[in-house]
Amino acid sequence: xxxxxxxxxxxxxxxxxxxxxxxxxxxxxxxxxxxxxxxxxxxxxxxxxxxxxxxxxxxxxxxxxxxxxxxxxxxxxxxxxxxxxxxxxxxxxxxxxxxxxxxxxxxxxxx
Amino acid sequence: xxxxxxxxxxxxxxxxxxxxxxxxxxxxxxxxxxxxxxxxxxxxxxxxxxxxxxxxxxxxxxxxxxxxxxxxxxxxxxxxxxxxxxxxxxxxxxxxxxxxxxxxxxxxxxxxx
Numbered sequence: 001x002x003x004x005x006x007x008x009x010x011x012x013x014x015x016x017x018x019x020x021x022x023x024x025x026x027x028x029x030x031x032x033x034x035x036x037x038x039x040x041x042x043x044x045x046x047x048x049x050x051x052x053x054x055x056x057x058x059x060x061x062x063x064x065x066x067x068x069x070x071x072x073x074x075x076x077x078x079x080x081x082x083x084x085x086x087x088x089x090x091x092x093x094x095x096x097x098x099x100x101x102x103x104x105x106x107x108x109x110x111x
Numbered sequence: 112x113x114x115x116x117x118x119x120x121x122x123x124x125x126x127x128x129x130x131x132x133x134x135x136x137x138x139x140x141x142x143x144x145x146x147x148x149x150x151x152x153x154x155x156x157x158x159x160x161x162x163x164x165x166x167x168x169x170x171x172x173x174x175x176x177x178x179x180x181x182x183x184x185x186x187x188x189x190x191x192x193x194x195x196x197x198x199x200x201x202x203x204x205x206x207x208x209x210x211x212x213x214x215x216x217x218x219x220x221x222x223x224x
Contacts, residue, residue, distance in 0.1 A: 001170060006153075033212060042201060043154065045212040088153050092210075098167050099144070099213070101153040 002027045002093045006102035014110050019076040021105035023089035030094045032065055032072045037104070038085040046074075046087075069094075079109050113138065115204050115216035123222045124192050132187040132219045136204030142166075143185040144213060145177060146201040154201055160185050189221075197223045 003026040013019050023032065031050045035043035047056055049065035049072060056063045062075045072089055086104040093100065116135045124130050136143050142161045146154035156169035160179035179185045183204075189196055199220050203213035 035213075042215040042217050043203075043213075045214070048212060090213075096167070097210075098156055098159075098169065100156060101146070103153040 002091070002096065002098065002100050004089060004091045004100045004102040006089060006105050008105055009103065010106050010108070012108045012110065013079050015081060016078050019079050019083070019107055021074050021087050021089075021107075023072045023074075023091070023102050025070045025091045025093075025100075027070070027091075028094045029069050029091040030097070031092050032069075033090045033092070033099070034063060034072075034074055035088045035090060035101075036085050037088065041085075043088060076107075079107070081109050081111050083107060084109050115202055115214050117200075117202050117216035117219050119219055120217065121220045121222075123224060125224050126192055126194060128192050128223075129188065129190045130192060130221060132189075132200050132202075132221075134185045134187070134202030134204075134216060136183050136185070136202075137214045140204035140206050140214070141183050142205045142207075143179055143183065144203045144205070145185070145187045146203065147171075148199045148201055148218070150198075157187070192223045194223050197221060 033048045034046040037043045053067045054065040060077045064073045086106045088104045090101045118133045144159040145157040148154045158168040159166050163179045174190045176188045199218040201218045202216045
């Protein structure tokens with residue numbers, strides 16, 4: 001079945017450093033979504049990418065969708081303590097339409 | 112405007128028992144998806160309901176069943192509970208048959224002893 005893998009599983013950075021998490025799908029995706037889950041909270045939608053090679057920015061966050069629509073990345077510039085949490089990608093398979101989540105990357109930011 | 116509401120927030124059951132979890136979607140949403148999130152893991156897709164029917168299903172056994180009511184609210188039922196069913200159960204609602212973003216509830220934390 002469809003699998004969505006994320007790396008790294010954990011990342012500890014000093015405040016002000018950059019952070020990147022990568023997402024890879026075993027199948028071609030019709031779109032990919034990113035969510036953030038704070039400790040003890042629930043996933044909150046960040047963005048959806050649909051087009052091959054698409055790049056979207058939200059302030060210090062940059063999201064990319066691969067040309068083959070099987071991979072994606074989230075890059076945070078100059079991390080802040082408010083960026084702490086787990087970032088999940090969720091890929092929607094082109095053939096089934098199911099939205100499958102990766103296992104997430106947990107970001108810790110040291111002030 | 113109320114978001115997605117789930118009940119109960121926490122519950123404890125013993126092996127072999129049955130549990131029902133409830134979800135009210137965000138106003139205007141017609142699609143409900145259920146996810147199971149074990150500690151330290153990503154949400155695992157259980158199933159999705161649209162127009163009172165199960166549209167899609169993940170790799171979960173038949174012990175997991177659901178229902179969607181005419182007002183779009185939904186229930187998740189789990190029979191013959193196992194220790195491994197202990198997890199946070201998340202309900203997510205969306206509009207347009209689930210093609211867009213998901214709005215998650217706070218979840219129901221189930222502990223099976």
